[in-house]
Amino acid sequence: MNRRVVISLLVSAVFAAGCETVDTTKSSAVGVDRRQHMMVSSDAVNQSAQKAYQDVLAQAQKQNALDRDAAAVERVKRIASRLIPATGALRPDAPGWKWEMHVLSSKEVNAWCMPGGKIAVYTGLIDQVKPTDDELAAVMGHEIGHALREHGRERASEQAVQQVGVQVLGALTGVNVDLAQTIADVTISLPHSRTQETEADRIGVELAARAGYDPRAAVSLWQKMDKLAGGSQPPQFLSTHPSNASRIADVTQDAEKVLPLYQAAKGGTASAGK
DSSP states (O other): OOHHHHHHHHHHHHHHHHOEEEOOSOOOTTOOOOOEEESSOHHHHHHHHHHHHHHHHHHHHHTTOBSOOHHHHHHHHHHHHHHHHHGGGTOTTGGGSOOEEEEEOOSSOOEEEETTTEEEEEHHHHHHHOOOHHHHHHHHHHHHHHHHTTHHHHHHHHHHHHHHHHHTTTOTTOOOOOHHHHHHIIIIISOOOHHHHHHHHHHHHHHHHHTTOOTTHHHHHHHHHHHHHTTSSOOHHHHHSOOOHHHHHHHHHHHHHTHHHHHHHHTTSSOOOO
């Protein structure tokens, strides 16, 4: 048996021993019900996300780029204050997470949410896309969707398996992974899979609707993103969140499914978030 086969068998054995099959969220109104396979614990990921988030904030503070725009910070927090309670319909534990949200001054058109509810919105997104509150809720709902589905944990688990494959002959007693750096990478820098993106799209639309934001704004949001790309090199946010005709069609259908949720929520709010 050659070395490659031995490594493959050992990786499979380690993965099988440490893998957990989970349902991160309850069945949603838009049909997100895929079961996921995790090798890294939720507690470990959340602790690492907290460290990674604090590192990002500390770096932004050094660059005088943390929460400089008071109006943007207030806006992001206001929208989050409506989205976060809505997460309970998909994850009963989520409203009790230690949520944080900050605005980073940067020309990047970007936003993200680390595991455990650590949100960042970049001023480049606000300044260049010029989203309405409904559209910004779609962005934030999408990113929160990644956290609810624990996509960071899922991707960290995939990287842990890859790490085992590299180190398996010398590290069978433990997986040597810098988890905080991995979480930062998979949240901020590396693209999600198409499946994960679709799930985040759908959950984002549902969260927005449940929070009283017009879910149809997700359509105009992605159209703005597509226009912003202008057929050339897309902005950071768009490069990791591809916008195309198929995606817009999917979001359109999902928005129609959750319109009753929006109408019910809108009846109990002072405004639709325009």
